[in-house]
Amino acid sequence: MKTALTIAGSDSSGGAGIQADIKTMITNGVYAMSAITALTAQNTVGVQGVLEVTPDFLAMQIDSVFNDIRPDAVKIGMVSSTELISTIADKLIHYKAENIVVDPVMVATSGSKLITDDAISALKEKLLPLATVVTPNIPEAEVLSSMKIESAADMIKAAEMISKAYNCAVLCKGGHNMNDANDLLYSSGEYRWFYGKRIGNSNTHGTGCTLSSAIASNLAKGEDLSISVEKAKNYISAALSDMLDLGAGSGPLNHAFDL
Numbered sequence: 001m002k003t004a005l006t007i008a009g010s011d012s013s014g015g016a017g018i019q020a021d022i023k024t025m026i027t028n029g030v031y032a033m034s035a036i037t038a039l040t041a042q043n044t045v046g047v048q049g050v051l052e053v054t055p056d057f058l059a060m061q062i063d064s065v066f067n068d069i070r071p072d073a074v075k076i077g078m079v080s081s082t083e084l085i086s087t088i089a090d091k092l093i094h095y096k097a098e099n100i101v102v103d104p105v106m107v108a109t110s111g112s113k114l115i116t117d118d119a120i121s122a123l124k125e126k127l128l129p130l131a132t133v134v135t136p137n138i139p140e141a142e143v144l145s146s147m148k149i150e151s152a153a154d155m156i157k158a159a160e161m162i163s164k165a166y167n168c169a170v171l172c173k174g175g176h177n178m179n180d181a182n183d184l185l186y187s188s189g190e191y192r193w194f195y196g197k198r199i200g201n202s203n204t205h206g207t208g209c210t211l212s213s214a215i216a217s218n219l220a221k222g223e224d225l226s227i228s229v230e231k232a233k234n235y236i237s238a239a240l241s242d243m244l245d246l247g248a249g250s251g252p253l254n255h256a257f258d259l
Contacts (some may be wrong), residue, residue: 002220003031005065006213007058007088008077009038009050013025015252016042017205021075023255030219033071035061037079044205044247052080055087062091073099073220080115082122089126099219102168103212107139110209128166133187133225135171135212136162138153152182159186169225173211185229186198192226194233199240203251210253211236 004025010016018034025032038059041049042129053061065071076098104123106115115123120143128134128144133186138149144165145158149172159170169187174196181196214232215225223231236253244254 001031001074002029002217002222003033003069004073004075004213005017005033005035005062005071006075006077006218007035007037007062007074007079008209008218010036010042011206012041013037013043013131013205013247013252015044016209016249017077017195019101020206020209020252021077024210024213024235025217027255027258028214028231030072030217030220031069033069035065037077044203044249044251046249048120050080052084055083058084059091062088062095066091066095066097070095071220072100073216075101075103075139075211075216077103077212078114078126078128079123080104082116082118085119085122085127089130092130097130099216100130100132101212101216101219102127104128104134104135104136104140104144105208106143116124123248124166128162131166131168132219133169133171133185133215133229134162134166135173135208135215137173137208141170141172143231150201152184155184155224156186156191159184163187171215171229173208179233183229183233185226194229196233196237199237201240201243202254203243203245203247203253204240204251205247205250207236207240207253208256210239247257 006021218228242254242257
């Protein structure tokens, strides 16, 4: 059985973060493992508290995984401090990790910044150059490319800039009032559009975590990047279409729709 490791924060309500990643990996046919960067007290309404782990303990978790059940792919989610980003990068280099998917969680859907400028710099300098693919949404792609994105042509230009700057593939996610969930994959100088139909479901808590974990799962199974993205998009569309409705705010999607 192929294996995947998620390095991310825990979501106590189970809709995003580590919990979403593990559910996604299992339902996409790989064995899931985790290294937790932070505990959060959160639900569909918001985040009530965050308790970050120490760099040493994060390193210990990653060592424990790689020294026993080596992951075939690694997904990295929200990491909010420079020290933790450095720890992850050092370990991935040490173990020569493969199939690294980085979901650069920097900007909330509301537009507010989630991590410090120092951490963004560390992410750019240390983690993105190790990535097989990075999966920014429009606001995150604007931060990484230092340009405003207002059209499909802008998405292509920004993705090309990010890809060349960090020598990785880029999946620039649409939505954010720009288009009907159309995503752009830019890899090795070529691009491909993945056209999605916007699903009338306001319960989208954890969609970014889920998409990046599904891509990592497919890469772990040996699929090429383009097929991995296509299958991940199909999975997330079906999970949203199941219309699960939990919580008072933006609820989770149904990761287990197919069980």
